[in-house]
Amino acid sequence: MRYLPLTPEDRAAMLNTIGAASVDDFYQDVPQSARLGGQIEGLPNHQGELAVERHMSRLAALNTTASDVPFFVGCGAYKHHVPASVDMVIQRSEFLTTYTPYQPEIAQGTLQTLFEFQTQVASMTAMDVANASMYDGSTSCAEAAVMACRVTKRKKVVLSGGIHPHYAAATRLLCEAQGIEVVQLPTAVDGELELANHVDETTACVIGQSPNVFGTVTDLSSVADAAHEKKALLVSVFTEAVSLGLVTPPGEMGADIAVGEGQSIGGALNFGGPYVGLFACTKKLVRQMPGRLCGETVDAEGKRGFVLTLSTREQHIRRDKATSNICTNSGLCALAFTAHMTLLGGKGLRDLAVLNHEAACDLADALEAIDGVEIVTPRFFNEFAFTTPLDAEAVIAMLEERGILGGVRASRLLPNGQMNNVIIAAATECTTEEDIEAYAAALKEIV
Numbered sequence: 001m002r003y004l005p006l007t008p009e010d011r012a013a014m015l016n017t018i019g020a021a022s023v024d025d026f027y028q029d030v031p032q033s034a035r036l037g038g039q040i041e042g043l044p045n046h047q048g049e050l051a052v053e054r055h056m057s058r059l060a061a062l063n064t065t066a067s068d069v070p071f072f073v074g075c076g077a078y079k080h081h082v083p084a085s086v087d088m089v090i091q092r093s094e095f096l097t098t099y100t101p102y103q104p105e106i107a108q109g110t111l112q113t114l115f116e117f118q119t120q121v122a123s124m125t126a127m128d129v130a131n132a133s134m135y136d137g138s139t140s141c142a143e144a145a146v147m148a149c150r151v152t153k154r155k156k157v158v159l160s161g162g163i164h165p166h167y168a169a170a171t172r173l174l175c176e177a178q179g180i181e182v183v184q185l186p187t188a189v190d191g192e193l194e195l196a197n198h199v200d201e202t203t204a205c206v207i208g209q210s211p212n213v214f215g216t217v218t219d220l221s222s223v224a225d226a227a228h229e230k231k232a233l234l235v236s237v238f239t240e241a242v243s244l245g246l247v248t249p250p251g252e253m254g255a256d257i258a259v260g261e262g263q264s265i266g267g268a269l270n271f272g273g274p275y276v277g278l279f280a281c282t283k284k285l286v287r288q289m290p291g292r293l294c295g296e297t298v299d300a301e302g303k304r305g306f307v308l309t310l311s312t313r314e315q316h317i318r319r320d321k322a323t324s325n326i327c328t329n330s331g332l333c334a335l336a337f338t339a340h341m342t343l344l345g346g347k348g349l350r351d352l353a354v355l356n357h358e359a360a361c362d363l364a365d366a367l368e369a370i371d372g373v374e375i376v377t378p379r380f381f382n383e384f385a386f387t388t389p390l391d392a393e394a395v396i397a398m399l400e401e402r403g404i405l406g407g408v409r410a411s412r413l414l415p416n417g418q419m420n421n422v423i424i425a426a427a428t429e430c431t432t433e434e435d436i437e438a439y440a441a442a443l444k445e446i447v
Contacts, residue, residue, distance in 0.1 A: 011023075063271075064400075064405065066079045066269050066405070069403045069404055069405055070403070070404045070405070070431075070434075070435035070438050070439055071405045071430070071431075071435075072363070072404070072405060072406050072407045072425040072426055072427060072431070072435075072439060073405050073407055073408055073426065074215075074240070074382075074383045074407070074408065074424065074425070074426025075164070075213060075239075075383075075408040075413065075424055075426070076137065076164055076166065076213075076239040076261060077261075077263060077269055077272065077275075078240060078242070078263070078264045078269075078382075078426060078428055079269055079428055079430050080242065080264050080265070080352075080428050080429065080430065081429060081430055082266060082267070082268060082336075082340060083340065083343060085339070085343065086266050086336055086339045086340050086343070087336075089335075089339040090332060090335045090336050090339060094109040095109045095110065095113055095335055100331075101114075101294075101308060104305070104306065104307045104308065108305065108306055110331065111294050111306035111307065111308070112306050113331075113334070113335050113338055114132040114133070114294040114306075114329070114331070114334065115294040115295065115296055115306050116338050116342070117130075117132065117133065117334045117335075117337060117338045118130045118131065118132060118293065118294060120337075120338060120341045120342075121262075121278050121279075121280055122280055123346075124241070124244040124245075124249065124341075124349070125244065125249050125250050125251055125255075125258040125278070125280045126249035126250065126251025126252045127249075127250065127251045127255070127258050127280035127281060127282065128251075128280075128281070128282050128283035128286070129280065129281060129282075129283055129286050129289070129293070130278065130279060130280035130281075131279045131280075131289055131290065131291040131292060131293055131329075132291060132292050132293065132294050132329045132334065133262075133276050133277060133278070133279070133291070133329040133330045133331070133333070133334040134259075134276075134277030134278070134279050134290070134291060134326060134329065134330070135275075135277050135326065135330060136261060136263075136273070136274075136275040136276065136277045136330070137164075137167065137237070137238075137239055137259065137260050137261030137262075137275070137277050137278070138164070138166050138167045138169075138170035138171075138261075138277075139170055139174075139277055139326070140259035140260065140261075140277035140278060140279045141163075141167040141170060141171050141207065141235070141237055141259050142167075142170045142171040142173070142174040142175070143174070143259075143279065143290045143291075143324055143326065144205070144207070144235045144257045144259045144279070145157045145171050145174070145175055145180070145182075145204075145205060145207060145235065146174055146175060146178060146180070146290075146324075147257065147281075147285070147288050147289065147290060147323065148204045148205035148232075148233045148235060148256075148257065149175075149178075149180055149204040149205075150288050150323070151204075151233065151285060151288050152204045152205070152231065152232060152233065154202055154203060154204035154232070155179065155180050155181055155202070155204065156180070156181045156182075156183065156202050156203050156204055157171065157175055157180060157181070157182050157183070157203075157204055157205055157206075157207065158183045158185070158195060158198045158199070158203055158205070158206045158207065159171065159182065159183065159184045159185065159206075159207050160185055160188075160191060160192050160194070160195050160206070160207060160208045160209060160212070161184075161185040161186050161187045161188035161191040161194065162187075162188055162189065162190070162191055162192055162208070162209055162212030162213055162214060162216060162218075163207060163208070163209045163212065163213065163237060164209065164212075164213040164237075164239055164413075165213065165413045165414060165415075166413070167209075167237060167239075168184060171207070172184075180204075183198065185198065187414055187418055187419070189212075189214045189216055189376050189377060189378075189385060190214075190216045190218070190377075190378050190379075192208040192209065192210060192212060192216070192218040192220060192223065193218065193220075193222060193223060195207075195208050195220075195223045195226070195227075196222055196223045196225075196226035196227075197226075199226050199227050199229075199230045199232050200230060201230055201231075203227070203230060203232040204232060204233065205227070205232055205233040205234065205235050205256075205257075206223060206226075206227050206232060206233075206234055206235070207235040207237060208220050208223055208234070208235075208236060208237065209236075209237040209238065209239070210236065210237075210238065210247065211238065211239075211240060211243055211247070211380065211381045211383060213239070213413065213424070214376070214377050214383075214384070214385040214410075214424060215360075215377045215380040215381065215382075215383035215384040215385060215424065215426075216377050216378060216379055216380065217243075217247050217379045217380060217381055218379070219248060219253060220234065220236055220250075220253045220254070220255065221253045221254055224253055224254030224255060224256075225254065227256075228254070233256040233257060234253075234254060234255045234256055234257075235255065235256070235257045235258075235259060236250035236253060236255035236257070236258045236259075237258075237259055237260055238250075238258075238259075238260035238261070239260060239261050240260075240261075240264055240381065240382065240383065241260060241261065241262050241263070241264045241265050241278065242264045242265065242349070242352055242353050242356055242382070242428075243353065243356075243381040243382070244349070244353075245349035245350045245351075245352060245353030245354075246350065246353035246354065246356075246357060246381065247381060250280075251280075256281060256282055256285060257279075257280070257281045257282075257285070258278075258279075258280045258281070259277070259278060259279050259280075260277075260278045261275055261276070261277065261278065262275070262276040262277070262278045262333070262334075262337045263275040263276065263333075265337050265340045265341055265344075266333070266335075266336035266337040266338070266339060266340035266341070267333055267336055267337065274330060274332075274333055275330065275333060276330040276333035276334050276336075276337055277330065279291065286310065287310070288323055289310075289323065290323045290324030290326055291324060291326055291329060292308055292310060292311040292329070293308070293309045293310040293311075294306055294307070294308060294309060295307055295308075295309030295310075352429060353381075355428075355429040356381065356382035356427070356428050356429055357381055357382055359382065359427035359428060359429065359431045359436075360380060360381065360382040360383065360384060360426070360427040362427070362433070362436055363425065363427040363431065363436050363439070364380070364384055364386075366436050366437070366439070366440040367386055367425070367439070367440060367443060368386070369440070370440065370443055370444045370447060371447070372388060372389040372447045373386055373387070373388055373443065373447065374386060374387045376422070382426055382427055382428055383424060383425065383426040383427075384424070384425065385410065385422050385423065385424045385425075386422070386423055386425065387421050387422055387423075388421055388423065388443075388447055389421070389447055390421065390446070390447055391420055391421060392409035392410065392411060392419075392420055392421050392422055392423045393409050393411065393412075393420070395409075395423065395443070395446055395447070396408075396409050396423065398442075398446045399439075399442055399443065399446065402442045402445075403438075404438060404439055404442050406423065406425060406439060406442075406443070407423045407424050407425035407426065408423070408424045409422070409423055409424075410422035410423070410424055
């Protein structure tokens, strides 16, 4: 009775109470042609829990995980070491209070966590204020575009040719549903500065990424100047949060809004989620920021306490006045981010970033020594693109046959088979010398 607690007598009593002869009465409005006439073909009969566990374990064993083989996949999701203490911290009862902090007097653990998270994100991005997280980096980017249109009262958004295609797709989806024009510049490994040439009096914002999807690091200061000259905003995107320990942060480049993905800090790959979106902006834009903002205060006795300071989402105020329909924050992932960042501190983040960059440099040196391989990313942090004399899809498949997950082929992300001989590879502090040697040896044999 673990999963089916109702007896036939219970069900009969319920049906009698509501005046239904059988469960079939509930489906009277469903055409007979749309109803199943029996068992679903090909679907096995129900099994016991132990049998199902064994079956699911066999299916799970078919996956190749990031820890099983040399792993060089990035493009927005990165393999980093998460200390065991992070998992211990996020399970403590002080933090596992209410799901959402509507009653601050019983949600102080949750509120303080979010307050510390906001502080860390604002510091890392060199922005004035950050919210209590978003779903992920792509939805943060989309929300930033819509926010810029509210602020400027304009209806055009320009995306760089180096923004992650998934971020671009999410932004187009949200913007076009609201009648906002989205202009996507041609795909470019090193083209972020082109944004400065596409700002006019109708532009709400330009969106550039550094490091971009090809790993190229770019100083967007000149883009910010060009945008501000036309009274537009600069949205700076990042997919690798660890890069903020080494590269110039968005705020120092003049960004009005900084958005990105926080999975790299405290979050495992998890086959794609859940992740945590980071969102920060300048102080003057704070009331147009989506989501919610936790603040520090004192109670009636003068003791330190935490509250929801701003809640501009549709659950809290009249829907037509809300800045976003995002209904939650990624609280558990934000807590893991905060726990990991607290363990690292500023110096730890810088040291971690250096390890990542050094690993990527070693990988680039090893691959570029192979005849026919060319590194095409001019300036990178821990990820770069390179060309091969063979089709990238074939190369990735042959590397996998040799027990190496060699990266992401660019044509998988880009439309119409663009850059079909380009592979994007990432290296982190988890990448060993032996991993790099195995990758270089296998790629040399293939090409």
